[in-house]
Amino acid sequence: MTAPFPTPKTDEAQRLLSPEELEAALRDIGARRYHNLHPFHRLLHDGKLNKDQVRAWALNRYYYQAMIPVKDAAVLARMTDASLRRVWRQRIVDHDGDAPGDGGIERWLKLAEGVGFARDYVESTHGILSATRFSVDAYVHFVKERSLLEAIASSLTEMFSPTIISERVAGMLKNYDFITKDTLAYFDKRLTQAPRDADFAIAYVKEHATTPALQRQAMDALTFKCNVLWTQLDALYFAYVAPGLIPPDAWTPGTGLVPEPAVLQAAGTGTLTAQDVPRLPRGVRLRHDAVRNQHVLLAPERTFDLDANAVAVLERVDGQRSVRDIAILLGETFTADPAVIEADILVMLNDLATKRVLER
């Protein structure tokens, strides 16, 4: 990879970068390490993941979203300057909202619900991968334990997020029929919030990273944060894409979901196969109409005019013979290939089944 602004090598780490050089070096870290480059994200945005893999992503990522205000509160607690706190506290408001039902966490829950999860299950975080928990917790510990400069620098991944968000929203809407614009409402807000936050953070870092060592710390903090994000996707890929090793206790497809609206399959309905035994249910009668001299199938509120072939089939539908039996019988009667007949009459019988005048 040819980066225009390579990360300074160790031997030049002692050199003080200009603020512009520092920003370029930080952006270079993103260009090489931000998680939009991860194979899992490529699959996600290109529509190559199945619904369960998208669910695994939404479920795990919830923990990250939910811990962001905890992380920001930790950062806030270290700020002794009221003007700094006034700016930073907006991040907590953005995520928590001003009232129940509002804010980024809520919108992420909507996203998780949009892909089928039960809200309680998502909020419990019981199904997340340990690697998700470890990575996110490491981030929270990092901002508590390191300098304020490092804490703020670690948030600089937001400089890169607008690109990934627009790629993600466009790709997911295009590729997944279960994703709607409403489901992705979280990202709408982030498109304006993230650049505002990033502008403040980069200005702070440029102003306060005043020695080569501090500049080095800021770059390492951002690298660390990129790894926090990258590691989460590694774990998702390993568990849900390939080799598909889901750790014990982590979410498995089919669990934690809101039951799909029950479409009860009524007895006797569904697609007929050659082995099925079709029958005309009560309320459906084959009759000869003497006035018009033709056979008709009488059914609720409708009459089917039948041609000779249809009559030949329906006369043999007796609730005993399978579709295949009927095809064989017809093959004998009309000296024709029963396999061809079977295929034809399956189409006809399934058409009648769809209209609810034939059952099995």
Added chain:
Amino acid sequence: MNAITPNAPTLPAPVGLLAELTHRCPLRCPYCSNPLELDRRSGELDTATWQRVLTEAAGLGVLHVHLSGGEPTARNDIVEITATCAKLGLYSNLITSGVGGALQKLDALYDAGLDHVQLSVQGVDAANAEKIGGLKNAQPQKFAFAERVTQLGLPLTLNSVIHRGNIHEVEGFIELAVKLGAKRLEVAHTQYYGWAYVNRAALMPNKAEVDRSIRIVEAARERLKGQLVIDLVVPDYYAKYPKACAGGWGRKLMNVTPQGKVLPCHAAETIPNLEFWYVSDHSLGDIWANSPAFTAYRGTDWMKEPCRSCDRREKDWGGCRCQALALAGDAAATDPACSLSPLHAKVRDLATEEAAETPPDYVYRTIGSNVQPNVRTPLNEEAPL
């Protein structure tokens, strides 16, 4: 095609007979298709006459008999009449409210050979349904009735007449049909004749609600394919082309009133100066072929422009004569529900206007009521609109 009389070599044979056995009904739905002047019990045909009518109908080529009313199970001889249908090979369809004595007679009707049950549901929410039907405690009776129908293995159709008082429940009707084990659901937007015409301002939904209901039905049809058949009747006033009323005047259906008057459609009596014949005076075949009411608007000879030269004239047969009379003041005019009618835009505006107003109270149907179309100004007095 069969010749019924030598004079009319191309006369089609009727396929359906709507037998309005009685106008009595425990429900009082404000959109009832019965005439405003309801027949009284004392004037109803007796059992033997109905049996003769059914025999003649079978001979004419009728295949389906719709045992209707009012509430057909209010007749003491409903089981005998059903048995006659079965004996004649006629397909019997009981169109019922499911209340009153319906459940008590159901097993006997099953044994008599009843083919199909169409149960009306006025609403999904019980309070709403009972407000529309004008009868307390109707909903549980209907559900118990539906349960017994499916227990017996009879095919069940739910019929929901849709209007502004229940159009928000269309999803619910679909769910209810699945829950009750119905094979068919009719989502039938109100057609504005009879009592529905009187109550039109209370019933007319707006276009957005109508469109939404259509979208819901289309989605459900796909989702429930093979499980539930949903028939949709869209409201005329918002349609592009009119419906072929009763499959075309005097082409498919005959309607026999409780007193034995034979009509080409259930609202035909609203057209003045039509001469209807009675089964007591004529055979059904004679009435079908020669009664002035049937010949008046059969075929295309009676048509005016734009119908006369329209290439849809044998598709929708000019639409509904009763609606043409009610809205255009002329039963031989193009049905104003048709977008080719010069009055169409006004009809649509009128529907839009009424749907935007606060709905007035329902005028419930009642036997012996004095309700005449003067309850609201009939449009024919203002015609052309």
